[in-house]
Amino acid sequence: MAAVELTDAGKRYNGRAGVVDALGQVSLSIAEGEFVSLLGSSGCGKSTLLRVAAGLLPLDRGTARVLGRSPDQARQAKQVAFVPQTPALLPWRTVRANARLLTRVNRRGEAARSLPDDEIDALLAEVGLADVADAHPHELSGGMQQRVALVRAFALGAPLVLMDEPFAALDEILRVEMRYLLLRLWEEHRSTVVFVTHSIGEAVALSDRVAVMAARPGRIAGVETITLPRPRTPDDEDTDAFTDHVRRLRHLLANGNANGPSGATSTSTSTSRSAPRRLERYR
Numbered sequence: 210m211a212a213v214e215l216t217d218a219g220k221r222y223n224g225r226a227g228v229v230d231a232l233g234q235v236s237l238s239i240a241e242g243e244f245v246s247l248l249g250s251s252g253c254g255k256s257t258l259l260r261v262a263a264g265l266l267p268l269d270r271g272t273a274r275v276l277g278r279s280p281d282q283a284r285q286a287k288q289v290a291f292v293p294q295t296p297a298l299l300p301w302r303t304v305r306a307n308a309r310l311l312t313r314v315n316r317r318g319e320a321a322r323s324l325p326d327d328e329i330d331a332l333l334a335e336v337g338l339a340d341v342a343d344a345h346p347h348e349l350s351g352g353m354q355q356r357v358a359l360v361r362a363f364a365l366g367a368p369l370v371l372m373d374e375p376f377a378a379l380d381e382i383l384r385v386e387m388r389y390l391l392l393r394l395w396e397e398h399r400s401t402v403v404f405v406t407h408s409i410g411e412a413v414a415l416s417d418r419v420a421v422m423a424a425r426p427g428r429i430a431g432v433e434t435i436t437l438p439r440p441r442t443p444d445d446e447d448t449d450a451f452t453d454h455v456r457r458l459r460h461l462l463a464n465g466n467a468n469g470p471s472g473a474t475s476t477s478t479s480t481s482r483s484a485p486r487r488l489e490r491y492r
């Protein structure tokens with residue numbers, strides 16, 4: 210069973226600027242336990258795809274399945290955690306209370322894998338937040354707040370974690386640190402992660418596969434399988450293999466966006482872990 214399965218997914222907005230095909234005809238299959246990044250320029254439909262998978266936005270055409278159910282059913286069963294671009298912590302609650310919040314809500318759901326309180330405290334300690342567990346969000350730096358949001362996402366115990374540019378507001382040094390913190394949490398919890406980013410390096414460092422999206426209509430221009438071994442470390446970013454992936458993705462991004470609407474329906478790509486589609490043409 211796939212964690213996320215989109216088949217000919219289409220979503221059209223009728224906005225002030227006219228009709229926008231945010232998703233043209235997108236097919237994508239993400240296996241359970243996989244880490245997949247969505248990479249693409251602004252407006253190519255990354256957030257739309259993520260919101261569809263989160264059960265927050267219905268499709269106009271095609272189908273979306275999350276862990277064998279409709280995204281809406283999966284959301285109601287608390288099987289999906291969503292990390293927005295800004296941490297969205299409750300300002301009147303302490304760090305510890307924020308980290309536990311979703312697991313409390315989660316008790317009503319059927320995914321009863323959420324962590325007990327002492328394990329959440331252990332997670333907070335692991336990400337270096339033990340000393341500020343009783344502080345309130347406004348007393349924390351942006352990076353600390355983002356770490357609380359990460360802990361919260363994994364503390365929920367949801368099998369599918371969706372992240373929309375969670376590190377976009379952080380400086381480059383902190384961003385790199387957060388990458389490897391996220392990988393550690395993912396390796397421990399083995400959730401499926403779908404991660405939206407503008408950063409090629411971030412996508413390569415984190416992912417099993419990177420789906421490159423292009424706009425008008427929103428579509429998948431290609432999928433790159435990242436062959437770097439795991440567990441990964443910052444040193445991997447200095448290797449030739451890393452640089453090769455970055456180069457191929459850069460070309461794919463440029464090419465996908467240059468193709469324009471003509472590639473609308475013919476370039477949608479279907480992949481799965483058992484049959485990864487490796488794009489070799491930029492070697």
Ligand SMILES: Nc1ncnc2c1ncn2[C@@H]1O[C@H](COP(=O)(O)OP(=O)(O)OP(=O)(O)O)[C@@H](O)[C@H]1O
Pocket residue numbers: 222223224225229230231249250251252253254255256257258427
């Ligand atoms: N509620 C809406 N009403 C009208 N148009 C919308 C709406 N939401 C998104 N769009 C349009 O759909 C397209 C895809 O938007 P989306 O937010 O999915 O892009 P994105 O890839 O996440 O971009 P970014 O990297 O800037 O976050 C854009 O052209 C956007 O203007």
Ligand SMILES: [Mg+2]
Pocket residue numbers: 255256257373
């Ligand atoms: Mg977006």
